[in-house]
């Protein structure tokens with residue numbers, strides 16, 4: 001005789017599959033916070049919006065330790081201070097506990113207020129493999145009113161690349177000459193290999209004509225532009241999730257394990273720099289990410305006092 005209290009085998013299998021899937025989703029969300037793809041506040045917002053969703057089912061203990069800089073000791077002190085029991089799940093927090101947690105996060109890990117939108121010189125940067133090039137090309141094709149800067153580089157052209165259109169392909173001596181002549185707004189050695197730089201002349205001319213100029217450059221270059229032109233608008237392109245970035249980075253399967261590990265380490269360091277930027281745009285869809293960048297680029301200049 002079957003026992004009435006025990007659910008049939010099929011139900012138990014389905015339930016355990018669902019539990020495994022939910023655990024996996026929670027783990028992915030924790031990685032997103034650890035890698036700074038989303039802020040802790042964003043995860044909390046998702047949990048409160050839908051307590052039954054994976055974010056809502058996450059324990060406060062797991063949530064806190066996913067934040068870089070919070071270990072288990074610190075976590076327990078924080079929970080005691082906020083008056084939150086360690087067995088609580090994010091979706092089950094009471095109103096007072098929510099507010100206490102939100103205040104704590106805003107105080108310790110402030111979400112960045114946009115500072116920019118001040119100049120029509122726009123820099124698009126982001127971690128390796130996030131799709132900066134694709135977004136920039138999309139903008140170039142759909143918004144001819146925006147000038148996409150053509151960089152100089154010492155690397156050789158790839159098949160299909162045209163000199164003067166994709167890059168100015170130059171040798172080391174020519175690159176040195178451009179630096180010495182003050183012709184580059186910024187330049188950097190990328191991936192420890194070749195040099196890349198932004199020619200200053202065409203950009204200044206376009207800006208004088210009132211055009212918007214877009215630079216798709218690496219992080220070192222973005223920092224130099226910020227230093228040279230503090231009013232530039234810096235946009236950081238984010239992957240939809242850490243797992244998605246890993247997929248894009250390693251998905252091609254063309255790199256060995258060492259190169260893959262190196263790229264992942266680089267991406268992690270790059271993501272940690274996002275707070276230096278004025279805006280963050282998530283690249284979950286090329287057309288809509290491009291549209292967001294264009295809107296930020298064409299937003300009316302704001303007075304500096306609001307910066």
Ligand code: 5GP
Nearest residue numbers: 151152187188190196197198216217218221
């Ligand atoms: P690729 O060789 O694949 O075309 O580009 C490699 C990297 O160089 C990309 O991350 C791109 O953002 C960066 N890059 C391209 N042009 C410039 C530039 O003018 N300055 C800097 N700093 N980085 C650049």
